[in-house]
Amino acid sequence: MIATPAADLAVVGLGPAGRALAHRAAAAGLRTVGVDPRPDRPWAPTYAAWVDELPSWLSPGVLRTRVAQPRVWATQPRTLDREYGVLDNPALHRTLDLSAVQTVTGTAAALGRGVVTLRDGTEIRAARVIDARGLRADPALAEQTAYGVVLPSAVAAPAMGGAECWFMDWRRDNGTSPGDPPSFLYAVPLGGDSVLLEETCLVGRPGLPLDTLRRRLDVRLRNRGVEVAADADFNVERVRFPVEAPRLRTAVMTFGARAGLIHPGTGYSVAASLRAVDDVVTALTVGADPAKALWPYPTRAVRSLREIGLRALLHLNPAFTAEFFDRFFALPTHRQRAYLSGREHPAATAATMWELFRTAPMPIRRTLAAASVRRS
Known part of the structure; x- marks a missing residue:
């Protein structure tokens, strides 16, 4: 098959995260291709x-x-x-308009640096390929x-x-x-x-x-x-x-839930992905590394702290689950927000976790302490 014209960015997967990335990239003037088996499918x-x-x-x-x-x-x-x-969902779909994006209907068989190969053999070439196909x-x-x-x-x-x-x-x-x-x-x-x-x-x-x-x-x-x-x-x-999301080294950059933008304690990823889009797009427009823009040190630290929280939930005695969440939601709103939202402030996230540990009964404290040293 004849390769499609070269682009600045190819986004593979047009769920909410991928569609937002393609939409904002095109709005910033990047020649953008979006690849999905059903680009206009409703969510x-x-x-x-x-x-x-x-x-x-x-x-x-x-x-x-x-x-x-x-x-x-x-x-x-x-x-x-x-x-x-x-x-x-329909309103979000319309807002993330792809009229300035070249959409390609197809299933990616292989992703490499600068190229997406579809199952039918079509090659889509771009300066940067980002995988947003979800988990x-x-x-x-x-x-x-x-x-x-x-x-x-x-x-x-x-x-x-x-x-x-x-x-x-x-x-x-x-x-x-x-x-x-x-x-x-x-x-x-x-x-x-x-x-x-x-x-x-x-x-x-x-x-x-x-x-x-x-x-x-x-x-x-x-x-x-x-x-x-x-x-x-x-x-x-x-x-x-x-x-x-598994921490794997991949040939191409990932985005959305696939990149680890999913909160391990709530399962939410859409809002975090929408907030992170412009960091990636800005890096692309100025020739910086978008992966580094997505994951500066503070965000990596917050992710690691929340993974400790996930381990605690997985090992928490079911009899103490309600007590655990009662102690969490008894915390001030700004403490709750620091753990539930945002990726930029590890000190605030750690402070919330410490406050929860300090106020929790001893059986929950033991689980939290073990989670901080245990690896999944």
């Missing part, structure tokens, strides 16, 4: 973020719902003083799993108990005992008079099976008085993805 997952995480260049119109004070319930109910939002499931990687249903607000109301949003609800009305691997209810309004009710395994290696989460959600909803008609037509969400 099915529910993406959410803390509103203050989103970059300033992104229109507020990409949010379908906003909750000023989401709630959590670990050992007791708490209100979080931080705005939370659910992204409007594939791998038994060696910790993962998050979830099973959810989208119900009318009136039907879901008994599960909400008057709350607009449950960021985490660890109450054990899902049929589990203290020694069982834990899962929580994630409940968010989606707009259009609908609510997502999702039973979530935060992290596991492997995560809880979806059938187990479905049964737990059924029990929880039944115990809260949610009555769903047998013939009701509702959407189902099935979630399974890695929450950690």
Whole structure:
């Protein structure tokens, strides 16, 4: 096959991270090619973020719902003083316009320095190739799993108990005992008079099976008085993805979740990727190393600290899970934010972890201490 014209940048994978990178690169004047088997495919997952995480260049119109004070319930109910939002996938898709990007429909068979080879033999040449294809499931990687249903607000109301949003609800009305691997209810309004009710395994290696989460959600909803008609037509969400990225040396630079921009304690990666896009694009436009721009020392330190947190969650006695999260969400908002968001301030992230360690009961302290010296 005849090679396509040379470009400044080839982005492989046009999910939210890759599409944002291609969009911003083209807007900065870089000749950009985007490669994906289905470049215009709609995004099915529910993406959410803390509103203050989103970059300033992104229109507020990409949010379908906003909750000023989401709630959590670990050992007791708490209100979080931080705005939370659910992204409007079609609006985000439109905002990340690719009209200035040469899009190529195809599946990458091989990626090398300066060249992408498609399965049909087509070669796409660019000064820089960046792999944004996301993370594939791998038994060696910790993962998050979830099973959810989208119900009318009136039907879901008994599960909400008057709350607009449950960021985490660890109450054990899902049929589990203290020694069982834990899962929580994630409940968010989606707009259009609908609510997502999702039973979530935060992290596991492997995560809880979806059938187990479905049964737990059924029990929880039944115990809260949610009555769903047998013939009701509702959407189902099935979630399974890695929450950690392997640290591998690759021939080409990676971006998004594949690069490790996924938070190992929440599974969130979209907002972090959107915030990091311009660092990469700026480096490309001035001829600097975009990998170094994406991963300066502070961000590498924050990543390592959060990996300690992941190890702690993976080894935490299930009986102490609710207590662990109650102590975390009892911390001041700025401490919570330092651990949950941002990649630039290792000292603040470490301070949050120390404060949690200092206030936690001894069994949790032992797990946190062991995680700081243990390697996965």
